[in-house]
Amino acid sequence: MPDLFVYGTLRFPEVLDALLGRVPELAPARAEGWRVAALHGRVYPGLVAAADGVADGLLIRGLSVEESELLHAYEDVDYDVVELRLDGGGLALAYRWKGEVLDEDWDLEWFTREILARYVPGCVEWRAEYRAG
Template sequence: MLIGLIGRVPERQPATTLGWRAAALDGRVYPGLVSAPGSEAPGLLLTGMSEREWRVLDTFEDDRYDLRRIDLTCGSAAWAYVWPDGEVHAEDWDAAGFQERHLQGYAARCARIASELAARAGY
């Protein structure tokens, strides 16, 4: 997905946050990070990204997401796109199922819209 959108996979490292979970969303194959006291959400922290790359990702993310600074279990904080409300399933998002059933098509879609996103982001 990142290769299709920004042309590369940035450096990344495992990261975890408390009080959040990756929830399955109605009618969407991708997750929403939602507030969930007592839960723990593992993920990847992207680093070394340019301003252009951030703008493309900001343009790509659904308008429903809020960009918020969240605390990580390692003691630092990071920016994350969180799903503020509604259309959330009780179950967690199935990353393995997404990879098996949807990743290839989703990555192809990202590659198809990359130039449009870059133009909308001002590049």
Template sequence: MSPWRRARPLPSGPAPLFVYGTLQFPEVLIELLGRAPELEPARVLGQRAAVLPDRVYPGLTSANGSVTQGFLLNGLTADEWQILDTFEDDEYELRPIPVHTGNRHTYAWTYAWTDAVTPGEWSAQRFAADHLADYIARSATWRRDLLQGS
């Protein structure tokens, strides 16, 4: 039996993933995937990385006039998509969104939040200072447990 749940349909073929929270940190990606895919700076309009109640990671949600900075992950394998999808909470919905990279406009997949958010903006700098070390350790434990379950 596979340790991966397939609750959400995943992209078929090469497709970029827009990341805006904990997955923008190469150290987290290395723990989850065993490597850090190239991070291409990108932004999305009309969305914000919202603080989530009782969580250290954000959720992307609609917000008029907002711009969220993040990165595109390119070249994810089917297994890597499955790992990331299993890692993401059920309150996320995988959906395509328009993204801007430099002078290029394209579409990418992202995990958008579908539940309650707080008024605050999530800060990557604050997360790095206050939670990143613990989050890296938790990600490593999560991956080890996933592989032991397979």
């Protein structure tokens, strides 16, 4: 499977473990021409094209087909999968936001400090429902 560039909630090992039951190999990555935008009424971000932007994130390596399918299901219909070029060369898949975004970038530190601990149990519940159904 191709590497997956993640920039929001999927960059947290706790979230990956809750969803996949393991933490795959992760490596730092950046993509110029994109930004990680805050979304109205949501705690997670959206990746959108931005001529002068730079999106920081991680590459997830070594996903199985089943794990990729699970992550595709987890990222809802408001995202589509695109291939993007990473700084330093190389390509990766990423989830691009299709809707409206706020002018400000997503606040990774705020999410880590205020939301992450409450977010992970929801991922565990989502995985259980996904597997049941």
